[in-house]
Every structure is written in structure tokens, then in C-alpha cells.
Amino acid sequence: xxxxxxxxxxxxxxxxxxxxxxxxxxxxxxxxxxxxxxxxxxxxxxxxxxxxxxxxxxxxxxxxxxxxxxxxxxxxxxxxxxxxxxxxxxxxxxxxxxxxxxxxxxxxxxxxxxxxxxxxxxxxxxxxxxxxxxxxxxxxxxxxxxxxxxxxxxxxxxxxxxxxxxxxxxxxxxxxxxxxxxxxxxxxxxxxxxxxxxxxxxxxxxxxxxxxxxxxxxxxxxxxxxxxxxxxxxxxxxxxxxxxxxxxxxxxxxxxxxxxxxxxxxxxxxxxxxxxxxxxxxxxxxxxxxxxxxxxxxxxxxxxxxxxxxxxxxxxxxxxxxxxxxxxxxxxxxxxxxxxxxxxxxxxxxxxxxxxxxxxxxxxxxxxxxxxxxxxxxxxxxxxxxxxxxxxxxxxxxxxxxxxxxxxxxxxxxxxxxxxxxxxxxxxxxxxxxxxxxxxxxxxxxxxxxxxxxxxxxxxxxxxxxxxxxxxxxxxxxxxxxx
Amino acid sequence: xxxxxxxxxxxxxxxxxxxxxxxxxxxxxxxxxxxxxxxxxxxxxxxxxxxxxxxxxxxxxxxxxxxxxxxxxxxxxxxxxxxxxxxxxxxxxxxxxxxxxxxxxxxxxxxxxxxxxxxxxxxxxxxxxxxxxxxxxxxxxxxxxxxxxxxxxxxxxxxxxxxxxxxxxxxxxxxxxxxxxxxxxxxxxxxxxxxxxxxxxxxxxxxxxxxxxxxxxxxxxxxxxxxxxxxxxxxxxxxxxxxxxxxxxxxxxxxxxxxxxxxxxxxxxxxxxxxxxxxxxxxxxxxxxxxxxxxxxxxxxxxxxxxxxxxxxxxxxxxxxxxxxxxxxxxxxxxxxxxxxxxxxxxxxxxxxxxxxxxxxxxxxxxxxxxxxxxxxxxxxxxxxxxxxxxxxxxxx
Numbered sequence: 001x002x003x004x005x006x007x008x009x010x011x012x013x014x015x016x017x018x019x020x021x022x023x024x025x026x027x028x029x030x031x032x033x034x035x036x037x038x039x040x041x042x043x044x045x046x047x048x049x050x051x052x053x054x055x056x057x058x059x060x061x062x063x064x065x066x067x068x069x070x071x072x073x074x075x076x077x078x079x080x081x082x083x084x085x086x087x088x089x090x091x092x093x094x095x096x097x098x099x100x101x102x103x104x105x106x107x108x109x110x111x112x113x114x115x116x117x118x119x120x121x122x123x124x125x126x127x128x129x130x131x132x133x134x135x136x137x138x139x140x141x142x143x144x145x146x147x148x149x150x151x152x153x154x155x156x157x158x159x160x161x162x163x164x165x166x167x168x169x170x171x172x173x174x175x176x177x178x179x180x181x182x183x184x185x186x187x188x189x190x191x192x193x194x195x196x197x198x199x200x201x202x203x204x205x206x207x208x209x210x211x212x213x214x215x216x217x218x219x220x221x222x223x224x225x226x227x228x229x230x231x232x233x234x235x236x237x238x239x240x241x242x243x244x245x246x247x248x249x250x251x252x253x254x255x256x257x258x259x260x261x262x263x264x265x266x267x268x269x270x271x272x273x274x275x276x277x278x279x280x281x282x283x284x285x286x287x288x289x290x291x292x293x294x295x296x297x298x299x300x301x302x303x304x305x306x307x308x309x310x311x312x313x314x315x316x317x318x319x320x321x322x323x324x325x326x327x328x329x330x331x332x333x334x335x336x337x338x339x340x341x342x343x344x345x346x347x348x349x350x351x352x353x354x355x356x357x358x359x360x361x362x363x364x365x366x367x368x369x370x371x372x373x374x375x376x377x378x379x380x381x382x383x384x385x386x387x388x389x390x391x392x393x394x395x396x397x398x399x400x401x402x403x404x405x406x407x408x409x410x411x412x413x414x415x416x417x418x419x420x421x422x423x424x425x426x427x428x429x430x431x432x433x434x435x436x437x438x439x440x441x442x443x444x445x446x447x448x449x450x451x452x453x454x455x456x457x458x459x460x461x462x463x464x465x466x467x468x469x470x471x472x473x474x475x476x477x478x479x480x481x482x483x
Numbered sequence: 484x485x486x487x488x489x490x491x492x493x494x495x496x497x498x499x500x501x502x503x504x505x506x507x508x509x510x511x512x513x514x515x516x517x518x519x520x521x522x523x524x525x526x527x528x529x530x531x532x533x534x535x536x537x538x539x540x541x542x543x544x545x546x547x548x549x550x551x552x553x554x555x556x557x558x559x560x561x562x563x564x565x566x567x568x569x570x571x572x573x574x575x576x577x578x579x580x581x582x583x584x585x586x587x588x589x590x591x592x593x594x595x596x597x598x599x600x601x602x603x604x605x606x607x608x609x610x611x612x613x614x615x616x617x618x619x620x621x622x623x624x625x626x627x628x629x630x631x632x633x634x635x636x637x638x639x640x641x642x643x644x645x646x647x648x649x650x651x652x653x654x655x656x657x658x659x660x661x662x663x664x665x666x667x668x669x670x671x672x673x674x675x676x677x678x679x680x681x682x683x684x685x686x687x688x689x690x691x692x693x694x695x696x697x698x699x700x701x702x703x704x705x706x707x708x709x710x711x712x713x714x715x716x717x718x719x720x721x722x723x724x725x726x727x728x729x730x731x732x733x734x735x736x737x738x739x740x741x742x743x744x745x746x747x748x749x750x751x752x753x754x755x756x757x758x759x760x761x762x763x764x765x766x767x768x769x770x771x772x773x774x775x776x777x778x779x780x781x782x783x784x785x786x787x788x789x790x791x792x793x794x795x796x797x798x799x800x801x802x803x804x805x806x807x808x809x810x811x812x813x814x815x816x817x818x819x820x821x822x823x824x825x826x827x828x829x830x831x832x833x834x835x836x837x838x839x840x841x842x843x844x845x846x847x848x849x850x851x852x853x854x855x856x857x858x859x860x861x862x863x864x865x866x867x868x869x870x871x872x873x874x875x876x877x878x879x880x
Contacts, residue, residue, distance in 0.1 A: 192532060193531070231765065311574050362757055
């Protein structure tokens with residue numbers, strides 16, 4: 001369309017359709033003014049810089065019109081944020097989390113808050129005070145947790161993307177069980193301001209999407225420095241848009257074979273092997289790596305995370321927000337109010353972890369448990385650092401088994417915890433990790449393939465992920481009941 | 484039996500920064516309506532995170548340097564966990580084992596009545612933490628919480644138990660107060676709660692090396708109260724022992740109206756604070772270069788300034804201490820001397836009896852202090868300076 005013929009409706013369609021940028025349109029008209037107003041004198045003031053800046057703002061909305069679901073542990077101003085807990089029933093934060101502001105600035109549309117295990121503590125979303133979420137691939141099975149709602153929403157086509165949180169695997173594990181992509185960024189890559197803290201040194205926010213390119217697009221918006229979060233990296237994130245199509249020629253992938261020896265479902269192992277073979281066919285070099293301290297990752301995690309949680313959850317005391325127990329009689333004082341509020345407001349799993357964590361930090365036990373666990377944590381990190389001298393990514397299954405039935409492990413916390421064996425290392429070490437769909441079991445349940453990368457090297461994970469996704473026979477699979 | 488008193492002081496100093504310790508809220512809360520100096524961070528709302536106030540760290544390092552402390556290269560914050568309605572997060576961000584400053588001292592004149600002369604009182608550590616809100620239990624089934632003070636930067640100076648009497652405690656406190664005020668890191672006003680003192684007191688037979696059981700004395704809201712409370716507590720402990728009893732380790736509050744300390748045993752169940760490093764804040768490295776830069780900012784403190792006034796101007800100790808008493812007073816006085824030295828004609832006029840000379844010089848002082856000095860004070864200082872000039876014949880040393 002010739003510029004002279006531009007109409008309001010024509011420009012709107014062209015900009016929305018991506019044929020023209022707002023800057024191009026703006027620059028055209030500013031140039032025309034410059035060329036003609038000497039003769040006409042129609043303008044008293046021309047806002048050249050301000051107009052171009054505003055046009056740039058309009059252009060910089062990479063998620064314009066994209067609906068996103070947000071896990072209910074992330075603050076959304078004026079909108080209930082419950083953390084899946086009764087203790088925050090009806091709580092409406094007076095502010096948006098940084099990630100929410102960024103999504104909104106990028107033009108995204110928040111369609112709702114998703115269900116999760118209470119305060120992100122759990123691997124099945126069965127610990128939500130509002131009832132479990134179901135797996136779209138089999139409604140009698142768990143979707144995983146704690147970001148079960150976020151994963152199920154994407155898998156069932158309720159939103160093209162969601163953001164979840166991952167402290168011990170809570171993005172990657174539900175992504176694996178629901179057959180979608182789930183990315184936990186490097187610790188510090190995404191601001192935690194506005195995330196209801198579970199374990200401060202482990203929590204990270206990340207995207208759940210159908211494709212790897214989508215995960216990159218959402219991460220690009222979420223990531224970056226934030227003066228409100230002292231643990232967020234001050235380095236700007238790299239441009240993730242140029243990674244695709246992903247090329248893995250010469251990329252070295254390490255597998256900790258010893259860790260896979262026990263307790264992994266045979267179908268999961270087969271799918272894992274098949275995915276490695278596909279990457280190998282595309283030019284990746286697969287080898288073994290040794291991560292001798294990974295066997296301690298689960299016990300270390302279940303000391304460090306509850307310890308930090310016991311402190312982070314102290315603020316839920318009924319004084320300023322959330323549930324406050326009704327007391328009978330003037331005799332009851334603050335201590336009783338605290339005890340009743342928290343007894344009524346917290347579920348069993350949260351109470352379990354608060355008690356574990358308090359114990360691990362208490363006088364006489366602090367050195368033996370918390371400090372000791374933190375020391376082993378650095379040994380686990382040293383293992384990965386050594387591995388990354390030889391490989392670009394470490395590969396493992398995301399979970400040892402596909403989705404189990406709702407209710408199957410609810411009475412066996414330890415069995416539940418042991419399912420985190422492949423995911424917790426990435427949180428303890430702060431390294432980025434991604435779960436990729438890797439096919440379905442005979443029973444048509446999804447299996448996840450996981451990659452762990454160098455610090456701040458989400459790009460490599462996305463690149464490899466994209467290579468796996470391209471032409472993968474399972475990439476078009478959808479849950480039959482929600483296709 | 485002769486007893487020796489052992490006193491250690493913990494002083495909490497509110498720092499005079501523009502913002503709170505871990506958020507951008509204004510730190511000047513005294514005159515504000517309740518709950519108007521708040522944000523998600525100092526309210527302890529779900530999802531909020533702390534960010535370190537750089538100036539508060541610098542003020543604490545400066546204070547440590549002024550107290551002759553060592554500034555370690557690495558320092559960090561820790562969480563002190565306990566539940567109370569005035570503690571928003573259920574933990575206070577403080578410092579446990581790697582404080583900002585360690586192993587310093589202050590020199591006091593000593594309690595001459597005990598035959599003790601000038602010596603050093605050890606400063607164990609200086610660390611940084613956040614203040615808590617205020618909690619007002621109204622009885623009748625309700626209490627009120629004001630969050631304004633929550634998060635205001637608080638510097639804690641912990642002395643070694645080196646003081647031997649209430650008089651020595653008074654000297655230490657006065658000197659510490661003067662230092663923080665001279666540095667400009669705090670207004671140091673006890674009545675406003677900017678400068679709070681808790682004392683640890685015990686007694687032991689003279690010559691014994693073992694410390695007696697100590698009590699913690701709180702709620703002393705003026706220097707005079709500190710002096711009286713310590714005097715009282717020492718006598719109380721001696722009477723307990725001489726009656727055949729033993730001093731109970733407990734917290735006691737000073738009751739101003741009755742001039743006694745009273746056991747606050749309800750606060751006494753020993754808290755396990757479950758200290759652990761604050762995961763939301765990275766540790767800090769303060770390198771020797773930065774420490775040197777800060778050390779260069781240290782002013783001359785009251786004792787040194789007073790000594791200089793005495794030596795150079797032959798002022799009496801009393802007068803010199805008065806003039807050096809506050810940094811602004813000392814500065815104005817020196818400005819006055821500069822104005823006088825620069826205007827020999829005005830001095831000559833004054834000496835020959837012309838009144839207007841003093842007013843003229845006052846104007847000069849106002850100009851030199853850019854209108855900061857109060858006119859009446861400036862006039863008084865001018866008159867003192869002129870008298871000094873007259874009697875000594877010169878202001879040169």
C-alpha cells in the first residue's frame with residue numbers, strides 16, 4: 001500500500017499483522033512533516049524523539065495478545081494469590097510480581113492463576129488446599145507438581161503458555177508428566193520479586209509451553225536484572241531469538257550412567273535412549289560423565305529447602321493478611337492466635353516441612369544438618385563444573401516414572417520425595433535445566449527428557465531442545481480428551 | 484567482702500539514612516502517621532525481597548573505624564528467627580558471625596573514685612540490622628501494630644565487659660554518642676529512640692577472674708537513667724549475695740518512676756533464634772581500598788578537637804569540651820575564628836569599644852556558614868572569640 005494511501009484501519013492491520021513496525025509508520029510521517037511543514041506551518045511543535053520512543057515501546061511488545069496462565073504463588077495485583085493454601089484464601093496482593101509486570105509490558109494477557117501444591121511444596125498438586133488438578137492425558141492421574149495446574153493448562157490447550165516455579169523440579173516434572181516443555185532458568189536469571197518464597201536459594205520462575213521456541217520467547221521477556229531482587233543477575237540476558245533452528249553438530253552431551261542404574265521405569269529408559277539416539281543422528285556427541293555426589297542430592301534438598309521454608313513461612317501469622325483464627329474469650333492472646341491460625345491455615349505437607357526445617361536449623365542440630373547439607377551442596381556443584389569441562393549439557397530422564405495415579409503416593413511422603421531424584425540437582429547447583437517431551441508410554445502417558453546446562457547458558461539447552469523437537473514423531477501428539 | 488562491678492553495654496543506634504535498611508521507604512518515621520511509611524518489603528508481604536542500603540553499610544564501617552575496629556573483608560547478613568507481632572517477616576535480618584566491624588576500643592578517662600585512670604574499653608563488634616515495628620498491647624482484647632519503624636537501619640555496638648562502674652558506663656556512652664553524632668550517622672537522641680542502651684551487669688569478689696552471673700537491664704531512656712539503673716542494680720545484686728542468695732540470670736526492666744529494676748521473667752524463655760545466612764542477600768566484600776577511602780572521611784572527633792582548642796587557644800577543659808561538644812558547634816566556632824582572623828579592622832573596632840563590630844562579624848559567620856548557623860549562637864561565638872582575642876592578643880597558637 002502506498003504510504004500516501006495509509007488509513008487508520010490499514011495501519012492498524014499492518015502493524016498488528018507484523019507487516020510494518022510502529023517505528024516505520026511513525027518515521028514515515030515524521031519525515032513527511034519535516035519535508036512539508038516549511039511551506040504549510042500546520043505544526044507548532046513536532047515531537048520527533050518522543051514519538052519514535054513511543055513507537056519503539058509499541059513495537060517492543062513481543063507477546064502482544066498472547067494469553068498466559070500464572071501459577072498461584074506469583075503475585076498479581078488485586079487478583080487472588082493463594083499459594084494453593086487456606087492461609088491465603090482470598091488474599092489479593094497490592095502489587096504485581098516483576099515477572100507479571102514484564103509480561104504485561106510485553107502485551108501478554110493474563111488469563112488466570114493456576115492450581116499448585118500448597119506453597120509449591122509437593123510433586124503432584126495433590127497438596128493444594130483447593131483440590132488436585134488432573135492430568136489431561138489421563139484424568140485419574142496426577143499432572144505432576146508443584147506447577148501441576150500450569151502444566152495441565154498448556155497441555156489441554158487452555159493457554160499457549162504458563163509460568164510456573166521450580167524449587168526441586170516443580171516446572172520440569174509436571175512438564176514431563178503432561179508432555180510439554182518446561183524450563184527452569186539459571187538461579188538469578190529471572191527476578192523472584194513477587195514470588196511467594198518457598199526456598200530462597202533454590203526458587204526460580206520459568207515458562208511451560210508446547211514448543212522450545214515458545215519457551216525461549218517467554219524467557220526473553222521474563223529474564224533480566226531487577227533492582228528489587230538482590231539475587232538476580234545484573235547481566236542483561238542474551239538474545240534468544242537467533243537460536244533456531246537448533247543445530248547440535250559437535251555439541252557434547254554427557255550422561256551420568258550410574259545414576260540411571262536403579263529405579264527407573266524401563267519405558268522411561270527406552271524413551272531416554274531413543275532421544276539420545278536422535279540427537280546423536282543429528283551430530284551430537286554422547287558420552288558418559290561421572291557425578292559421584294548426585295546420590296546425596298535428595299537428602300541435601302530435603303534439609304536445605306525445608307529449613308529455608310520454615311523461615312520464609314513464618315510471616316503467615318494472621319496479623320496483617322490472610323486467614324486469622326477466631327479466638328474464643330479474652331484470655332486467648334497472640335501466641336494462641338498464631339498457633340490456631342497456622343494450624344488451621346496450613347496443610348499437612350507444609351506443616352511437615354516447617355517442622356523438618358525448624359529442626360534442621362535448631363541449636364545443636366544446625367551444624368550437623370543444615371551446614372553439612374550446604375557443604376555437600378557445593379560438592380554436587382563441583383561435580384557438574386568438572387563435567388562441563390568435557391560436555392556442553394548433561395542429560396537425564398526428568399522423572400523415574402510416568403504419571404502415577406492420584407492418591408497412590410499421598411500417604412508415603414518419602415516415596416513422593418524420591419521421585420525428585422533427577423531434578424533437585426539443578427536447583428541445588430543453580431544450573432539451568434529444561435524438560436522436553438520425549439514420547440509416550442504404551443499407556444499413552446508422556447515421558448520427559450531433561451538437559452542441565454552451564455550457568456546462564458539457557459541458549460544451549462534451547463538449541464538442543466529445538467533440534468530434538470524438529471521432526472520428532474511425538475511433537476504433534478495431544479491429550480486425546482483435550483485435543 | 485569487696486565486690487567489683489562488671490558492665491558491658493549494647494547500644495542500638497538508628498542510622499540517619501534517607502531510606503530504610505532494605506527498602507526505599509523514607510526512614511524518617513517519628514512524625515509520620517502510623518502505617519504511612521510502608522511498602523511490601525518492610526510490611527513483610529508475601530513475595531517481597533530485601534535490598535541492601537549502601538549508605539547504612541558505609542555508616543557502620545565508618546563507625547567501626549572510628550571505634551578502632553578491624554573491618555573484615557567479607558561480611559554477610561543472617562536471619563534471626565522469632566515470632567512477635569512487631570516483627571513483620573517472623574525473622575529479623577541481622578548479622579551473626581561475620582559482622583561489619585570487630586575488635587575495637589574507646590578510651591575513657593576512667594572512674595577516678597575507684598582509682599581507675601584513663602584506659603581502653605573494648606568494643607567487641609559493630610553490626611547492622613533492621614529495626615522492628617512498634618507493638619502496643621491495649622489490653623481489653625486488642626493491640627495495635629505500627630509498621631513505620633519496621634526496617635529502619637539499626638547499628639548495634641557491643642562493648643566488652645570492661646566497664647567497672649556506672650560512671651565508666653556513663654563516660655563510654657557519652658563518648659560513643661559524641662562519635663556517632665560527629666560522624667553524622669545518627670542524631671543520637673535517646674528520647675526519640677535513636678540511641679538505645681541495654682546493659683549487662685554482674686559483680687564478683689575483687690581479685691576474682693571468674694565472671695559472676697549477669698542480668699540484662701533494659702528500658703533505660705536517658706543517660707541519667709542508665710547511670711541510676713546501673714547503680715541500683717549493682718547494689719541490688721550485692722544485697723542478694725550478702726543475704727545468702729544467688730543472682731538469677733534474667734532480664735530486668737528499669738522503672739523510672741520507682742527508680743528500681745524489676746524482673747521481666749515473662750520474656751525469659753531462652754530463644755533459639757536458629758540463625759542462618761540470609762539467602763536473599765549476597766555476602767559483601769569490602770576491600771582494603773574501600774576501607775581506606777572511608778577511613779579518609781573520618782573527621783576529627785570531640786576529644787581531639789577539644790584537646791586542640793585547649794592547646795592552641797589556651798581554653799579551659801570545660802570551655803573546650805563545650806565548644807567541641809557537637810560537630811556543628813565546633814565547626815561554627817572554627818568558622819568564627821576564621822572570620823575574626825580575616826577582619827582585623829573589626830577586631831580593632833571591638834577592642835576600642837565599638838558595638839557594631841560584633842554584629843558585623845556575626846554577619847560574616849552567617850555568610851561563611853551559608854546561613855546554617857543560628858544568629859544568636861553565631862553572635863555568642865563571635866563575642867567569645869573576640870574576648871579570646873582581646874585577652875590573648877591573638878588567635879594564633
